Amino acid sequence: MLHVHHLPNQAPDEHLVLLLRRHPFIILGEIVKYTLIASLPFFVRFVLEQRASDFFEQGEFVVVSMFLFLAFELFIWLLLYRAFIDYYLDVWIVTNKRIINIEQIDLFHRRFSEQKLFRVQDVSSVQKGIMATLFDYGNVSVQSAAEQARFEFEQIPHPNDVARRINELIEHNKHVNPKNHERVDGG
Amino acid sequence: MEIPIVFFFVMYMLTLGAFFLGSAFVLYHAIKFGQASKLNTGAMSVYILVSVAMISFSLWYASIIDWASSIDLIVAFELIFL
Numbered sequence: 001m002l003h004v005h006h007l008p009n010q011a012p013d014e015h016l017v018l019l020l021r022r023h024p025f026i027i028l029g030e031i032v033k034y035t036l037i038a039s040l041p042f043f044v045r046f047v048l049e050q051r052a053s054d055f056f057e058q059g060e061f062v063v064v065s066m067f068l069f070l071a072f073e074l075f076i077w078l079l080l081y082r083a084f085i086d087y088y089l090d091v092w093i094v095t096n097k098r099i100i101n102i103e104q105i106d107l108f109h110r111r112f113s114e115q116k117l118f119r120v121q122d123v124s125s126v127q128k129g130i131m132a133t134l135f136d137y138g139n140v141s142v143q144s145a146a147e148q149a150r151f152e153f154e155q156i157p158h159p160n161d162v163a164r165r166i167n168e169l170i171e172h173n174k175h176v177n178p179k180n181h182e183r184v185d186g187g
Numbered sequence: 188m189e190i191p192i193v194f195f196f197v198m199y200m201l202t203l204g205a206f207f208l209g210s211a212f213v214l215y216h217a218i219k220f221g222q223a224s225k226l227n228t229g230a231m232s233v234y235i236l237v238s239v240a241m242i243s244f245s246l247w248y249a250s251i252i253d254w255a256s257s258i259d260l261i262v263a264f265e266l267i268f269l
């Protein structure tokens with residue numbers, strides 16, 4: 001298991017500043033979606049009772065529909081838990097030295113990447129849409145040196161505060177390790 | 188066209204096998220990559236408990252069925268769609 005107090009390849013003077021996940025509204029949306037899908041068989045049963053009430057008088061049909069129902073609900077339950085794992089295992093960690101991006105893209109596709117703070121050149125936040133504005137979540141983009149990939153913190157709560165905090169850490173890092181920044185800036 | 192209803196039970200058991208396999212993969216990820224937090228362990232416990240309850244119910248339900256009977260698919264189709 002991942003322990004936030006034991007970061008991967010942790011430097012002696014490194015400590016955790018932010019541990020970020022997607023906004024809880026995102027997983028709530030998944031729960032609502034799967035609850036609606038799980039309730040579909042009840043709707044089908046209601047329609048069948050209206051259209052073909054004889055269907056439920058045949059014992060064998062009830063047995064078969066019951067097993068179909070149970071199989072369907074089991075898979076919806078599995079998909080809901082999988083959505084939770086997908087939500088839970090997407091983590092962005094900000095320490096006083098680096099940014100770590102851990103993404104569970106699919107069940108067998110996991111990405112781990114990190115970026116030293118002194119390499120970061122630009123941090124920006126985006127809140128797009130009604131829900132994102134209402135619930136205060138959005139994306140934070142971390143742009144490093146041109147040849148490096150861009151980090152994207154997706155649908156995290158309080159993106160503006162997070163972007164400001166990362167900028168503060170970068171500024172603090174500049175004072176602590178000016179040589180690193182001079183090297184990146186070409187100074 | 189009559190199909191013995193035990194055929195549907197066999198299909199259900201195969202589905203159950205796929206469910207166990209999927210659950211094993213998801214739980215493996217939760218244990219290996221997740222944190223030892225209340226949220227993770229709580230969600231895992233709820234998932235296992237609800238799954239066990241649903242499977243227990245299905246097996247209890249299967250135990251009270253007369254598996255010797257069969258289902259006429261044409262009658263079922265006529266009842267639903269005609």
